[in-house]
Amino acid sequence: MSEQATTPEELLSRADALRGELGDSHSRFIEDIYQQAAEVADKVVSQTGQAGRFNLDRALDRVLTSPVWGLPIMVLMLGVVLWLTISGANIPSGWLATLLLDWVYNWLHTAFQAIAAPWWIEGFLVDGVYLAVAWVTSVMLPPMAIFFPLFTLLEDFGYLPRVAFNLDRAFAKAGAHGKQALTMTMGFGCNAAGVIATRIIDSPRERLLAIITNNFSLCNGRWPTQILIATIFIGALVPPVWSATASMLAVLGVAVLGVGLTFGVSWGLTKTVLKGEASTFSLELPPYRPPQILRTLYTSVIDRTLIVLWRAVTMAAPAGAVIWLLGNIDISGVSIAEHLVTFLDPIGWFVGLNGVILLAYVVAIPANEIVIPTILMLTLMVGRAAGADAGVMIEFDTARETASVLVGLGGWTLLTGINLMLFSLMHNPCSTTIMTIYQETKSLKWTTVATLLPVVMGLITTGAITWIARALHLV
Amino acid sequence: MEEQVRTEPLEEEKTTWRLSELKPGRIAVIDHLAIDGEERRRLMDLGMVPGTRVTAEFRSALGDPVAFRIRGSLIALRKVQTRQIVIKLVEE
Amino acid sequence: MEKIAVMSESNQALHPMCDGCARAQLIKMGINSGKWHFAVALAGNPNTGKSTVFNALTGLRQHTGNWPGKTVTRMEGLYKYGEYVYKLVDLPGTYSLLATSEDEEIARNFILFGRPDVTVVVVDATRLERNLNLAYQVMEIADRVVIDLNLIDEAERHGLEISARQLSRELGVPVVPTAARNGRGIDDLIKIVSDMATGQLISRPNRLKVYDSQFGQAVGEVTRSIESLYPGLPNARWVAIRLLDGDERIEKAVRTGELLNMVRGQNGDPAFALQGTAA
Ligand SMILES: Nc1nc2c(ncn2[C@@H]2O[C@H](COP(=O)(O)OP(=O)(O)OP(=O)(O)O)[C@@H](O)[C@H]2O)c(=O)[nH]1
Ligand SMILES: [Mg+2]
Numbered sequence: 028m029s030e031q032a033t034t035p036e037e038l039l040s041r042a043d044a045l046r047g048e049l050g051d052s053h054s055r056f057i058e059d060i061y062q063q064a065a066e067v068a069d070k071v072v073s074q075t076g077q078a079g080r081f082n083l084d085r086a087l088d089r090v091l092t093s094p095v096w097g098l099p100i101m102v103l104m105l106g107v108v109l110w111l112t113i114s115g116a117n118i119p120s121g122w123l124a125t126l127l128l129d130w131v132y133n134w135l136h137t138a139f140q141a142i143a144a145p146w147w148i149e150g151f152l153v154d155g156v157y158l159a160v161a162w163v164t165s166v167m168l169p170p171m172a173i174f175f176p177l178f179t180l181l182e183d184f185g186y187l188p189r190v191a192f193n194l195d196r197a198f199a200k201a202g203a204h205g206k207q208a209l210t211m212t213m214g215f216g217c218n219a220a221g222v223i224a225t226r227i228i229d230s231p232r233e234r235l236l237a238i239i240t241n242n243f244s245l246c247n248g249r250w251p252t253q254i255l256i257a258t259i260f261i262g263a264l265v266p267p268v269w270s271a272t273a274s275m276l277a278v279l280g281v282a283v284l285g286v287g288l289t290f291g292v293s294w295g296l297t298k299t300v301l302k303g304e305a306s307t308f309s310l311e312l313p314p315y316r317p318p319q320i321l322r323t324l325y326t327s328v329i330d331r332t333l334i335v336l337w338r339a340v341t342m343a344a345p346a347g348a349v350i351w352l353l354g355n356i357d358i359s360g361v362s363i364a365e366h367l368v369t370f371l372d373p374i375g376w377f378v379g380l381n382g383v384i385l386l387a388y389v390v391a392i393p394a395n396e397i398v399i400p401t402i403l404m405l406t407l408m409v410g411r412a413a414g415a416d417a418g419v420m421i422e423f424d425t426a427r428e429t430a431s432v433l434v435g436l437g438g439w440t441l442l443t444g445i446n447l448m449l450f451s452l453m454h455n456p457c458s459t460t461i462m463t464i465y466q467e468t469k470s471l472k473w474t475t476v477a478t479l480l481p482v483v484m485g486l487i488t489t490g491a492i493t494w495i496a497r498a499l500h501l502v
Numbered sequence: 503m504e505e506q507v508r509t510e511p512l513e514e515e516k517t518t519w520r521l522s523e524l525k526p527g528r529i530a531v532i533d534h535l536a537i538d539g540e541e542r543r544r545l546m547d548l549g550m551v552p553g554t555r556v557t558a559e560f561r562s563a564l565g566d567p568v569a570f571r572i573r574g575s576l577i578a579l580r581k582v583q584t585r586q587i588v589i590k591l592v593e594e
Numbered sequence: 595m596e597k598i599a600v601m602s603e604s605n606q607a608l609h610p611m612c613d614g615c616a617r618a619q620l621i622k623m624g625i626n627s628g629k630w631h632f633a634v635a636l637a638g639n640p641n642t643g644k645s646t647v648f649n650a651l652t653g654l655r656q657h658t659g660n661w662p663g664k665t666v667t668r669m670e671g672l673y674k675y676g677e678y679v680y681k682l683v684d685l686p687g688t689y690s691l692l693a694t695s696e697d698e699e700i701a702r703n704f705i706l707f708g709r710p711d712v713t714v715v716v717v718d719a720t721r722l723e724r725n726l727n728l729a730y731q732v733m734e735i736a737d738r739v740v741i742d743l744n745l746i747d748e749a750e751r752h753g754l755e756i757s758a759r760q761l762s763r764e765l766g767v768p769v770v771p772t773a774a775r776n777g778r779g780i781d782d783l784i785k786i787v788s789d790m791a792t793g794q795l796i797s798r799p800n801r802l803k804v805y806d807s808q809f810g811q812a813v814g815e816v817t818r819s820i821e822s823l824y825p826g827l828p829n830a831r832w833v834a835i836r837l838l839d840g841d842e843r844i845e846k847a848v849r850t851g852e853l854l855n856m857v858r859g860q861n862g863d864p865a866f867a868l869q870g871t872a873a
Pocket of ligand 2: 644645646657658664665685686687
């Protein structure tokens, strides 16, 4: 018997010494476990029937990971999901808008007038809080109620690991981990969730890459923005039958650009501040499983769509209040909103956006979901105050009517639309995601990088596009 | 990639093979892992211990990684890893 | 391997006393905090259906998905069965207790230091051999272990027949076949977990014989040192094995005293464990 260690240091040095004596007997220990496991499995498992499904899986994998079809199928799947979302959401979005922004909105005004409530209470509650909530609901609910179930079906089928498998080489080239493809797809739902999902990446350097670039995955708060703006500005360029397809291609283009940026930024960081080699990668590819369609529909509508909508509503209500106050509190005869927009307009013009958009992105730091309601409310308030179409009650039953506000009152052009789509892809993460990044990295430095890098990239990109367009006299 | 271009007769002469050289559809038995530390352990956790049968199944769309069937599971590994796994070929 | 613990009770797994009895007594509490009598951990390889089992028992809706790594945080939920309340802990999947990514560490720390009353190892019936690696590792360190042989429906579809009774005999712990997605076998699982938690069912995990080897002796020596340095530390033996393996994180945890922090905060306020396990 050797004497027992009495301090941690002694313990460690004794363990060290023993390790030297032992050689690789520990490996033998694991080997023993496996040998035992194999013997037991052999005894208790018997193959009695046909192993049919393995062959089906193999055939599917041949196609889905094929050098020819693998990548096109991936883009096609995303395209189909987006097309179904865009064309399927169009009509219910219109209904919701009629219901919430027309009927209920007018009814609320009538009701408040009936009880003779002071104008500012009526305005604050109906034109502020309610309007923002109604807008966020009609813009978000239909697309998310279609997008989430479709995405979950792909997830339950077992397609996501194949995406990671197919893209791994590209990630390796960028110095990143193949599982970043998985965290990236999680980001398509919510970036905060995507950032937490990076825990599956065991190399700290590669995990940091995955965290910083997760923001380039469009999240549920940004898909509706993309869809609406694409429908208004891109879908309108083609005959109505092709409108959904054109919008889909535009949104798909932005999403794919996001994936490209993920690679590009990972590569750039690997070459500069996060130097290192791509480490190892081992990913289990699960069997394909036929999803339970009804249950998936139920859980993804109840658990995801409604939860996400609820978050959007709780963010939109105070935002609506703030916007109404900004628009109705005057300083030397002009509302605060107008002061701010007037101040931001030149900067906006410089980068091909406008003051309203920049102000909206400040108001929407807590949640991307409220960008569109904020833009619309600010455009209305500031536009009206500026005298254009004063007193006109605008209806938002269709995208075309929304377009008339943005173009008519806000002075938007196709270039503004495109730039907004790009800026929506490249700007700071929402505050929840920023907090999550801090919790996961415990580093102020990397949280700052993850926050500022995308905004700077976004402003440079939209600015460059704008000045090129201006130089070519396209606008 | 040049490993895959080698022709059959060489198989007789060659004594040590790496898992990275196993062509899709072929079976091998792991001889030993020529790595240490974390990585060795990771692979062992997945069931890659000497004596384990491995089948190369298919390549990813971009050529690397390759999916291997190991103890019933399908596991994707990059070439940098499979280069360090020494195997013995199994004749069918 | 000479001791073969044959448990008469474990046969109930295969022949439940009456259909739906257990389910009739199960109350899915649908909440994730409150007082509980027994803590039950759900361990297992990734993608074996732990979260699906969790949802079936607690009535909560933990996200599931067909890929390894869906769950990356520890999630707790309560259910009531008979007179006791059980805290079920859904963990990230892990291939082994030696793992190093953050999600796997969360799982490992709870299994090792969370002092669960019962550890359910959810294994994939179609990949039994690979899954038994973790099962053996858990059995090395825990006494009250139940094997949930999940995805049994898929095994059947592949024409695989698995003798749960024989597996139970080989491992020395109860084995419950389930198809959690359809709720099949969940009744039996609840019953066995309850019997084990209340001490009506005793398991004797068959451990690998490493004690007589040189490695086993080294493990023994280091374990004793750790026990005298940190009295009451759960699973000193596991810590010893890690030190002998040169695990830098564990070495650091010993050096900085962080080892004890790993143990704290795994199970909330221990006062909530209303006892029932004091044996
Ligand atoms: N056919 C069948 N599928 C199941 C069963 N249990 C779970 N699944 C499916 O298997 C997949 C994985 O289930 P999860 O519950 O997410 O697995 P998990 O063990 O929690 O996975 P991780 O969190 O990644 O470790 C899901 O697609 C489930 O629907 C079952 O008993 N039968
Ligand atoms: Mg899970």
